[in-house]
Amino acid sequence: MPPLIRQVRNLFVSLRLTVVLLALSIILVFWATLGQVNLGVWGVQQRFFHSFFVFVRLGEFRFPVFPGGYLIGGLLLVNLVSAHAYRFRMGWRKSGIWITHAGLILLLVGELVSGLVQQDFQMRLDEGETRNYSESIRLNELAIIDATDPKFDDVVAIPESMLANGTVVQSPKLPFRVVPREYYPNSTVTLRSKTPNAPPSPATQGMGPMLAAVPAEVSYQDDLRNNPAAFVELVGPEGSLGTWIVHTLLGNPQEFNYAGRTWKLFLRPVRHYSPYSITLEKFSHDIYPGTDIPKNFSSKVRINPPEGGDGREVLIYMNNPLRYAGLTYYQASFDPSTDRTTILQVVRNPSWLAPYIACGAIALGLVIQFLIHLAEFARGRRRA
Amino acid sequence: MRQRIPFFVVAVAAICVLLGLAPHPGGEPDAVQAFGRLPVLAEGRIKPLDSVARSTLLVIQGYQDVTTPEKKELTPDEWLLDVLFVPEKADTYRIFYVDNPDILSLVGTNKADLSIQYMSFNELAPHLAEIEAQEKLAEPVEPQTRTRFQSSVVQLYGNLSHYLRLRRSLEPEGSKDFLGELLHLQETLSDGVEAVRAKEAGKPHDEAKATAIIDEGQRFIGMAESTDLLAIPPDEDDPDPNAWHNSGHALLETFGKGYVNPSVLAYAGMGYSWRSNEPSSFEHIVKIYGSSLEKRFGRQVRKARVETIFNAAQPFYAGMWIFLAAFLCAVLSWLKWPETARVSAWGLVALGWAVTTAGIATRMWLEGRPPVTNLYSSALFIGWGSVALCLVLEATYRNAIGTAAAGMIGFATLLIAHHLALAGDTLEMMRAVLDSNFWLGTHVVVVTTGYASTFLAGILAVIYILRGVFTRTLDKATADALARMVYGIVCFATLFSFVGTTLGGIWADQSWGRFWGWDPKENGALIIVIWNALILHARWGGLVKQRGLMCLAVFGNIVTSWSWFGTNMLGIGLHSYGFTEAAFWWLSAFIATQLALIAIANLPLARWRSFRA
Numbered sequence: 001m002p003p004l005i006r007q008v009r010n011l012f013v014s015l016r017l018t019v020v021l022l023a024l025s026i027i028l029v030f031w032a033t034l035g036q037v038n039l040g041v042w043g044v045q046q047r048f049f050h051s052f053f054v055f056v057r058l059g060e061f062r063f064p065v066f067p068g069g070y071l072i073g074g075l076l077l078v079n080l081v082s083a084h085a086y087r088f089r090m091g092w093r094k095s096g097i098w099i100t101h102a103g104l105i106l107l108l109v110g111e112l113v114s115g116l117v118q119q120d121f122q123m124r125l126d127e128g129e130t131r132n133y134s135e136s137i138r139l140n141e142l143a144i145i146d147a148t149d150p151k152f153d154d155v156v157a158i159p160e161s162m163l164a165n166g167t168v169v170q171s172p173k174l175p176f177r178v179v180p181r182e183y184y185p186n187s188t189v190t191l192r193s194k195t196p197n198a199p200p201s202p203a204t205q206g207m208g209p210m211l212a213a214v215p216a217e218v219s220y221q222d223d224l225r226n227n228p229a230a231f232v233e234l235v236g237p238e239g240s241l242g243t244w245i246v247h248t249l250l251g252n253p254q255e256f257n258y259a260g261r262t263w264k265l266f267l268r269p270v271r272h273y274s275p276y277s278i279t280l281e282k283f284s285h286d287i288y289p290g291t292d293i294p295k296n297f298s299s300k301v302r303i304n305p306p307e308g309g310d311g312r313e314v315l316i317y318m319n320n321p322l323r324y325a326g327l328t329y330y331q332a333s334f335d336p337s338t339d340r341t342t343i344l345q346v347v348r349n350p351s352w353l354a355p356y357i358a359c360g361a362i363a364l365g366l367v368i369q370f371l372i373h374l375a376e377f378a379r380g381r382r383r384a
Numbered sequence: 385m386r387q388r389i390p391f392f393v394v395a396v397a398a399i400c401v402l403l404g405l406a407p408h409p410g411g412e413p414d415a416v417q418a419f420g421r422l423p424v425l426a427e428g429r430i431k432p433l434d435s436v437a438r439s440t441l442l443v444i445q446g447y448q449d450v451t452t453p454e455k456k457e458l459t460p461d462e463w464l465l466d467v468l469f470v471p472e473k474a475d476t477y478r479i480f481y482v483d484n485p486d487i488l489s490l491v492g493t494n495k496a497d498l499s500i501q502y503m504s505f506n507e508l509a510p511h512l513a514e515i516e517a518q519e520k521l522a523e524p525v526e527p528q529t530r531t532r533f534q535s536s537v538v539q540l541y542g543n544l545s546h547y548l549r550l551r552r553s554l555e556p557e558g559s560k561d562f563l564g565e566l567l568h569l570q571e572t573l574s575d576g577v578e579a580v581r582a583k584e585a586g587k588p589h590d591e592a593k594a595t596a597i598i599d600e601g602q603r604f605i606g607m608a609e610s611t612d613l614l615a616i617p618p619d620e621d622d623p624d625p626n627a628w629h630n631s632g633h634a635l636l637e638t639f640g641k642g643y644v645n646p647s648v649l650a651y652a653g654m655g656y657s658w659r660s661n662e663p664s665s666f667e668h669i670v671k672i673y674g675s676s677l678e679k680r681f682g683r684q685v686r687k688a689r690v691e692t693i694f695n696a697a698q699p700f701y702a703g704m705w706i707f708l709a710a711f712l713c714a715v716l717s718w719l720k721w722p723e724t725a726r727v728s729a730w731g732l733v734a735l736g737w738a739v740t741t742a743g744i745a746t747r748m749w750l751e752g753r754p755p756v757t758n759l760y761s762s763a764l765f766i767g768w769g770s771v772a773l774c775l776v777l778e779a780t781y782r783n784a785i786g787t788a789a790a791g792m793i794g795f796a797t798l799l800i801a802h803h804l805a806l807a808g809d810t811l812e813m814m815r816a817v818l819d820s821n822f823w824l825g826t827h828v829v830v831v832t833t834g835y836a837s838t839f840l841a842g843i844l845a846v847i848y849i850l851r852g853v854f855t856r857t858l859d860k861a862t863a864d865a866l867a868r869m870v871y872g873i874v875c876f877a878t879l880f881s882f883v884g885t886t887l888g889g890i891w892a893d894q895s896w897g898r899f900w901g902w903d904p905k906e907n908g909a910l911i912i913v914i915w916n917a918l919i920l921h922a923r924w925g926g927l928v929k930q931r932g933l934m935c936l937a938v939f940g941n942i943v944t945s946w947s948w949f950g951t952n953m954l955g956i957g958l959h960s961y962g963f964t965e966a967a968f969w970w971l972s973a974f975i976a977t978q979l980a981l982i983a984i985a986n987l988p989l990a991r992w993r994s995f996r997a
Contacts, residue, residue: 015925022918026911026943033907033951041902049902111900118898288428288813289626290614295428296819319820319895330897347897355899359886366879373875377868381780 013086017079025072028054040220042138050115073108080105096369103361110354121272121346122332125280130304132277134327134346135269140228142246144174145253145264159270163230175259179233181243184215186226189247202231205242206254206265213247230267234258272346274325275306281313283342285334297331299342316344326350389724393713394731397706401739404697415667418674419654420461423681423688425614425628428813430681432688434695436613437464439809440550444543445479445502446806452477453504467547468554469655475509478502480543484536490514505547508540515541553611554631554651556603563649563656569600570644577639601639607632616647617677625681647673691750699743700764704798706736707771711791714784718857722784729787730778736794737771744768751811754825756832758812759952760804765829766948767797769836770843773873781865789843793836823891831884831909835944837877838912841870842941842978845934849985851994858994867930870937871923877940878916885909908947915943935982942978945971 001009011017032048039047048054049069055062067075080101121134142163146154156171158178164185169178181202190212192198198212213229229247233240241258246267253266282300287293298317303324305311316322322329328347335341420434437460441448450458453476458466466474480503482488491503491511508515519541522534530538555562569576575590576597582589607630614628634645650673657666678685710732717725744755744764751757756765770793778786804810818824848866852858858866888906889899900906919936922928928936949971989995 015921016927019918019922019925019927022914022921026914026918029907029911029914030946032902033904036902036904045902114899120897289628290425290612290630291428291813293428293813294815295813319823319891321894321897328897330895332896345897349897352893352899355886355889355893359883359890363879363883363886366882370875370879373872377872 009082009086012079013083014079015083018076018083021072021076021079024067025076028066028069028072031066038220043220045115070112073112077105077108093372096365096367096372098365099368100362100365103358103363103365106354106361107358110351110358113351113354114349117351118347118349119272121348123278123329123344123346124335125278125299125301125342125344126338127280127283127340130277130279132275133271133273134344135271137225137269139270140248140267141270142178142230142232143253143264143266143268144178145266146173146261147255147264148261157270160228160267163228163232175261176234176236176241179235180230181233182231184213184229186216186218187213187229187247188216188227189213189229189249201245203243203245206244206256207250208243208245211245211247213245228267232265272348274327276311276325277304278302278329279304280342283334283340285339297334297342299331299344301329328352387724390727390731393709393728394735397709397732397735401697401699401702401706401735404699404702413663413667415663415670416459416461416465417692418667418670419465421685421689421692422670422674423677423684425626426612427809429811430628430684430688431809431811432692432695433464434461434692435809435811436550437461438695440464440546441479442806443808444481444547446481450477450479464550465658467551468651469658471551474551475505478504478507480505480508480540480547482536482540484533486533487536487540490518490537505544508544512544515544549611550613552607553613554615554648555655556607556632557610561656563652566644566649566652569638572596573638573642573644577642580639597639601636604632604635604638608636615651616645617681620680687750690746694743694746694750699739699746700798700801703736703740703743704795704802706732706739707791707794707798709791710736710787711795714788714791717784718851718855726782726784726787729784729791733771733775733778733787733790733794737768737775737790740764740768740771740794740798747811752821753814754821754829756828757814757818757824758810760801760807760810762828762832762835762948763797763801763804765832766836766839767794767801769833770794770797770840773837773840773876777869781869783862783865785844785847785862785866785869788847789840792846793839793843820891823887823894827884827887827891829884830880830887834877834879834881834884834909834912835948837873837880838916838940838944841873841877841937842939842944844870844873845937846941846981848934849938849981853984853987853992853994856993860995863930863994867933870933874916874919874937874940878913878920881909881912881916885913904951905947908951911943912940912947915940931985935985938978938981938985942975945974 028048031054032044035044035048047068051068052071053064053068054066056065084098084101120137122137123131123134125131140160142158142160144156144158154173156173158169162169163180164183166180166183168180190198192201192210192212195212195214198214201208201212203209203211208231215229216227219226225248227248229245231243231245233243235241236258241256244254244265246254246265248267248269250267253264255262255264257263279302280299281302284296284298284300286295288295296317298315300313300315301322302313303311303322314322316329316331318331321331326348328349330345330347331342332345333343335343420437421432423430424433424436425431426436438448441450441460441463448460450460450463452458452473458477463474463477463479466477482491482501482503491508491514515537518537522530522538525534559565572593576593579589579591579594580597583591583594609632611630611632614630616629616631616634618624618627618629631648631651634648638644650669653669654666654673657663657669674685710729713725713729713732717723717729744761747761747764748755755768756762771790774786774790774793776786778784778790780786814824844866848858848863848870852863885906888909892901892906893899915936919933919940922936923933949967953968953971
């Protein structure tokens with residue numbers, strides 16, 4: 001074996017590498033924890049864990065200064081697998097360690113997968129309301145709806161990122177091109193009549209001329225939503241139809257007619273439609289007597305299956321989610337102003353079972369190894 | 385004779401503990417104790433008035449006994465009686481702790497008086513408006529970013545309103561003879577109500593009678609709005625056993641029902657006899673009222689009685705001193721009297737452990753919960769778990785190292801708990817998301833055991849370093865034994881911190897839909913797991929020897945203290961309960977001492993007093 005390859009192999013199977021990687025991961029986790037004060041949990045995950053390097057901005061440039069979660073996790077995985085492949089010996093004395101490390105591999109891979117594929121949505125329901133979609137917590141889309149047929153909406157959804165990048169969209173479903181003119185990642189909106197000093201609006205159509213959108217600082221806090229705004233120009237074959245303002249704070253779509261059809265424009269959270277719908281029958285919210293400490297929240301919902309029929313009634317409450325059709329519904333929050341509106345967290349995570357199996361394996365392995373050590377220790381003392 | 389000394393030492397300590405359970409000679413009279421046992425509903429649970437008095441005093445004053453301006457010592461129950469029924473006297477007691485010079489200048493004390501730290505309500509009352517104005521300015525600021533003055537003024541204002549709400553909970557502001565007023569109301573009630581009805585219907589009526597009733601109603605509304613102590617039990621026919629009322633609310637029902645609520649009358653009667661210093665009639669009313677409650681709320685009354693005894697016995701406070709004594713005995717055994725002092729230390733640790741076990745078990749029974757529900761109980765449990773492990777170590781090795789570590793950890797954790805108790809009632813209600821005895825009993829208990837064992841490994845390493853560097857007592861056999869102990873405990877800690885952390889992940893997956901969310905407390909627990917794994921791998925790889933292992937274990941103390949307290953100080957995330965500013969400085973100091981110990985451990989062996997050939 002050439003010396004270089006031997007050196008590389010020795011590095012990857014060494015416990016020294018393991019210790020260094022563990023130390024690096026501690027620093028990474030600690031740094032990320034402190035970073036949450038300013039960045040919020042979501043920002044920290046992107047910057048520290050779902051990345052190969054942690055970048056620090058110095059002036060114009062971003063420098064990689066520290067290995068990120070993917071790099072450390074990946075190297076740990078390589079280290080673990082190669083060490084075991086290299087030193088493989090069958091025997092019960094190491095069986096606990098084997099099971100533990102197999103579980104660890106599953107845990108690391110499972111978390112990687114769920115980091116990549118997990119999707120989070122929210123469903124907000126008033127009592128008596130029925131919905132067949134949940135909404136993204138962070139992502140928005142510009143929905144252009146052909147509402148000519150009152151029974152049926154034909155939707156073209158443009159992701160927020162395309163508005164941000166100024167990507168011009170042409171779709172066979174639309175008789176016009178969509179040209180993003182301006183985009184604010186977070187903003188407030190006021191009536192133009194209330195803010196006489198606002199700069200002139202690029203909007204010429206719909207509600208735009210009446211409104212002033214003021215850019216605001218992007219928030220990373222977990223409980224605050226950003227409210228993006230954009231000005232989009234629609235350009236038909238004969239020229240511009242005008243410029244509209246779209247804003248997540250405008251509760252209703254703006255309507256206009258073009259080419260003999262009725263259109264609606266709406267910047268809204270990305271929707272995830274499901275073939276069934278859910279009705280909120282009752283929301284309950286108890287507090288401990290004489291305090292404002294919440295004791296329990298629960299939502300009694302009815303699942304209405306696509307084939308019709310009565311459906312079934314389910315009680316969703318804290319620590320007791322509903323798992324249905326690959327989605328899981330959790331009692332997340334409620335509207336304190338009315339006490340009649342529930343907010344359910346909706347999660348799609350196909351790898352949710354992986355950590356359960358992994359943790360079971362690791363715990364089992366640790367217990368076996370611990371008992372083996374304990375037995376040896378006791379035998380050694382008896383002899384002594 | 386020598387062999388009997390340890391029995392004697394432990395017996396003396398045990399008698400001291402038992403004395404805490406017995407009523408103190410010359411302490412408060414039976415009737416006052418019976419008053420303290422009366423159950424009320426406050427902060428979401430039914431508890432004795434004694435607990436209300438004690439937790440209020442801990443929050444406002446920082447300790448439980450009150451000294452009057454005449455230098456008379458009052459028990460918490462006597463103080464509460466004065467606050468409720470003789471407020472003009474209670475207002476003169478200096479119980480409000482004012483520690484900030486800016487606040488002292490705000491309340492107008494001149495320079496010479498700046499040493500005054502405790503003030504009475506009467507001394508603060510003229511400045512209520514300024515205090516309130518400053519509080520309104522400081523309150524919107526995030527707690528973590530408040531200046532010292534801002535947090536002090538928010539706290540002082542909170543304490544003042546806490547006191548006022550308590551003062552107004554049974555009798556209205558400024559009433560001189562509430563019992564007389566209620567009896568008068570009872571007599572004139574039917575005429576008065578009739579007059580009000582006639583007035584509302586626009587018919588001829590007795591204006592004076594109607595006004596009197598309307599004024600009473602206004603006064604009761606004021607009472608109902610200004611307190612949160614629910615002292616009046618639900619009516620006999622009320623289907624909801626938790627529908628306790630405050631006094632004003634119960635009085636407002638007088639007009640509909642046609643009679644004054646008998647519980648309110650009973651409290652007014654107690655107030656009258658306490659004010660006019662008639663102990664026999666006070667005792668009589670408390671007894672009658674207490675036994676009437678016992679018939680209807682037998683279980684709660686029994687619980688309240690046990691809680692009162694528990695309050696007075698202060699098992700954790702007693703345990704703290706027992707552990708300190710045990711630690712001193714253990715150290716003594718290394719320096720002199722190896723056998724006598726070692727066995728005494730062992731006995732004291734066992735006694736301290738028994739006392740804390742009884743205390744934790746009582747808390748669990750009172751609360752109907754697993755042992756760890758908040759930061760306070762985590763301190764109790766970390767101490768308890770470490771001491772249990774130490775007892776096993778000492779039974780195995782018999783070299784006083786286990787008892788020394790037990791004494792140190794037991795004392796330190798109970799001291800921490802003692803200070804955490806200043807935040808208020810420690811048997812608080814669980815927020816909805818935490819309201820799961822299964823997960824509190826598994827995740828929280830296991831992860832707390834992981835914390836406890838990581839600390840224990842660190843403390844054993846501290847003993848190794850201190851004995852090695854500063855004494856000649858660390859011979860090779862002891863050093864090897866310590867190294868084996870630390871290694872074994874680190875293995876144990878890895879197991880428990882890992883299992884506890886992943887159980888937390890599973891709980892999070894059950895309640896929020898993500899196994900891991902990078903929340904600060906989760907990260908803290910993860911760091912402990914990784915650190916323990918790092919120690920084990922470093923040892924297996926031969927990267928560290930005995931001293932290196934000790935240094936890593938000491939650093940484990942830093943890691944664990946960060947996870948336990950530091951993560952709460954960030955003020956973010958789902959677990960951010962129990963932030964205290966003072967804790968920050970203690971945590972920093974603790975980390976500094978641990979770093980210093982690691983530095984000392986790295987002195988060349990020639991500088992160690994042990995191991996020198």
